[in-house]
C-alpha cells in the first residue's frame with residue numbers, strides 16, 4: 001500500500017523535535033498528554049513573540065502599565081469572577097470505548113464519533129485545576145491554578161493606577177502562565193492544559209467602551225504584521241450570543257487559517273464592569289474610580305485583548321513554513337527568528353575561524369547568533385534555512401584581503417559583500433521595528 005505523505009502538521013512536529021523548538025514533556029517516561037517543553041530554538045521564538053507584544057503594548061505607549069501577578073490567588077477571586085460556577089464545558093463519555101468528548105464538539109448526537117457506541121448524558125466539568133495550600137488537603141485549603149491572567153489585573157486595578165498615577169482611560173498588561181484542564185487538548189501545541197497568556201485589560205469610562213473596543217480590535221489585528229503573519233491567513237470572527245463567555249457583552253476572535261481550519265488565536269472582549277463589580281461585591285472594597293474632571297465616581301468598563309504565546313508560536317511556524325526543491329525554509333520575519341545570524345568561516349584554516357569568531361563575539365551581546373564551521377557552506381545554509389535564520393555571514397579568502405564578508409539572504413538566497421565591521425549595523429537596521 002502506498003504510504004500517504006506526511007501532513008504539514010506532521011512535518012512541523014517532526015522539525016520542532018529534530019531542531020529543538022518543541023519536545024514532548026517527560027518524553028523519557030512516555031510523555032504527559034498535551035504538555036510540552038520548549039527547546040533551545042523554541043525558547044528564543046517564545047521570547048521574541050513576548051518581546052514584540054510587550055513593546056507594542058507597554059513600551060510604545062504612555063497609557064499601559066505592566067504587571068506580573070501570582071498564579072495562585074485567593075480562592076474568592078474565582079468565585080467573584082464566575083469561574084467556580086461558570087467556567088465549565090459539557091463532557092460526555094462513550095459507554096463502549098470510554099473515550100471522552102466535549103459535547104458541543106460532537107456532531108453525532110448521543111453517538112460516539114469514535115466507535116458508534118452510546119454516549120452518556122452531558123455533565124458540566126469545571127476546567128480549573130485545583131490544589132491545596134499548605135499541608136492540609138481539605139476544602140478549606142483549596143486554591144486554583146489561574147485559568148486566565150486577567151483576574152490578577154482586576155484585583156490590582158487601584159494598586160497599579162495609584163502607583164503609576166494613571167487616569168482613565170488606561171490599561172494594564174501582563175504575560176504569564178495559565179492552566180485549564182481542557183477535555184480535548186490537541187493539535188500539537190494549539191490547545192494545551194498549561195500555556196502562557198499575553199493579556200491586556202483597558203479600563204475606560206462606561207459609554208466609551210464600544211469606541212475603545214473598535215480601537216483595540218483594529219490595533220490588535222494590525223499587530224500581526226509585526227509578527228510577520230500573512231494578512232490573508234487572518235480574519236475576525238464575532239461571537240454569537242451563545243458563544244459569549246460569561247463575562248462578555250461582545251467579543252471578536254482573531255482567527256488564523258491553520259492546516260486544521262480557521263481557529264482562534266486572540267480574543268478581544270468587552271467585559272463591561274462585570275469583573276470589577278463582582279470583585280467589589282465579593283471583597284467589600286470600593287473599586288470605583290473617581291474622575292477628578294467630572295467629579296463622577298464609577299466602576300470602569302474593561303476592553304480586554306488576550307492571546308496565547310504557544311498558539312502564536314505555532315502560528316508563526318505554520319505561516320513561515322515553505323518547501324522548495326532543494327530546501328525547507330522557515331521564512332520568519334527577522335524580528336521573530338530564533339537565531340538572527342549565522343557566521344561561517346569558509347574553511348577551517350588561514351585565520352578564517354578566528355575572524356568569524358570575532359564577528360560572533362561582536363554580535364552576541366545583542367542577539368542570538370550561531371557559529372558553524374562544519375560541512376560544506378551549502379549544507380550550513382540549509383541548516384539555517386530550516387530554522388529560519390535570516391542572514392548568514394561567510395568569511396572567505398577575500399576577507400583576508402579586503403576585510404569584507406558575504407551576507408546571504410535566507411529568502412532570496414542572494415549574496416552581497418559588506419565590510420566585516422558593518423555586520424552589526426547591517427543587522428540592527430534589518431531588525432528595526434516597523
Ligand code: GAP
Nearest residue numbers: 148150190191192195265266267306307308311
Ligand atoms: N481572559 C480571556 C481569555 O482567557 P480566551 O479566549 O479563553 O480568553 C484567550 O483565551 C487566548 O488564550 C486564546 O485566544 C488562546 O490564544 C489562548 N488559549 C486559551 N486556551 C488555551 C489553551 N488551552 N491552550 C493554548 N492557548 C490557549
